[in-house]
Amino acid sequence: MKTSRLFLFALLSVAMVFLYSCNEEEEPEVSSFVGEWVITKATISEPMTLTTNEIGDIAIPANVEITSMIQDALLGAIECEPANSIIELLEDFSIVISCSTSMDEINAGTWEEQSATVIVLNLNATAVPSSGTGVVLTVTDVSISGSTLTGSTSVPVSKEMLAGIVALMTQGQATLDMEATPDAVPMSFTIELEKQ
Numbered sequence: 001m002k003t004s005r006l007f008l009f010a011l012l013s014v015a016m017v018f019l020y021s022c023n024e025e026e027e028p029e030v031s032s033f034v035g036e037w038v039i040t041k042a043t044i045s046e047p048m049t050l051t052t053n054e055i056g057d058i059a060i061p062a063n064v065e066i067t068s069m070i071q072d073a074l075l076g077a078i079e080c081e082p083a084n085s086i087i088e089l090l091e092d093f094s095i096v097i098s099c100s101t102s103m104d105e106i107n108a109g110t111w112e113e114q115s116a117t118v119i120v121l122n123l124n125a126t127a128v129p130s131s132g133t134g135v136v137l138t139v140t141d142v143s144i145s146g147s148t149l150t151g152s153t154s155v156p157v158s159k160e161m162l163a164g165i166v167a168l169m170t171q172g173q174a175t176l177d178m179e180a181t182p183d184a185v186p187m188s189f190t191i192e193l194e195k196q
Contacts, residue, residue, distance in 0.1 A: 031113050032144055036086045041192040042070040045152055050166055052174035066189060069161060077127050078104050097127055117142045130158060147195040156184035
């Protein structure tokens with residue numbers, strides 16, 4: 001009798017352990033890219049040459065800071081100071097752009113993690129109205145150190161934006177030759193974002 005009770009107790013214990021372990025579901029791993037990000041720095045990574053009306057070709061060297069231009073281009077759809085403009089990458093792979101000082105936010109598209117070092121941001125026309133159809137940013141060489149994400153990308157830049165670069169670089173002394181410049185010129189740059 002004592003043996004049968006011991007056997008029954010052992011059998012129930014094993015069954016309880018088995019049933020308990022079946023109920024434990026592994027939580028899916030959340031990408032390190034998920035979260036709220038603020039663009040803190042952008043610099044041209046490859047030199048460019050632009051044609052002006054007054055002085056001919058001018059070289060735009062690498063390492064020129066273009067942070068405000070990139071913030072305006074990617075975050076301009078929402079009225080907010082760039083330092084308060086947030087790009088939120090959600091677990092469902094959607095992107096929301098919002099302002100931390102107001103209730104304004106827009107659905108800005110989708111994102112995907114192609115690898116630990118490559119993410120793709122599919123920004124829709126609502127997020128980047130000047131594009132007409134949206135912009136796909138493939139960010140490569142991505143690394144996260146602490147709360148800082150850095151990477152490299154290339155984006156087509158409109159003539160109007162390039163005209164602003166020429167005006168800044170020449171202190172208003174030259175204007176972009178709009179006839180010689182294509183509608184969009186690819187610009188390679190590095191970008192840095194800070195997780196909030």
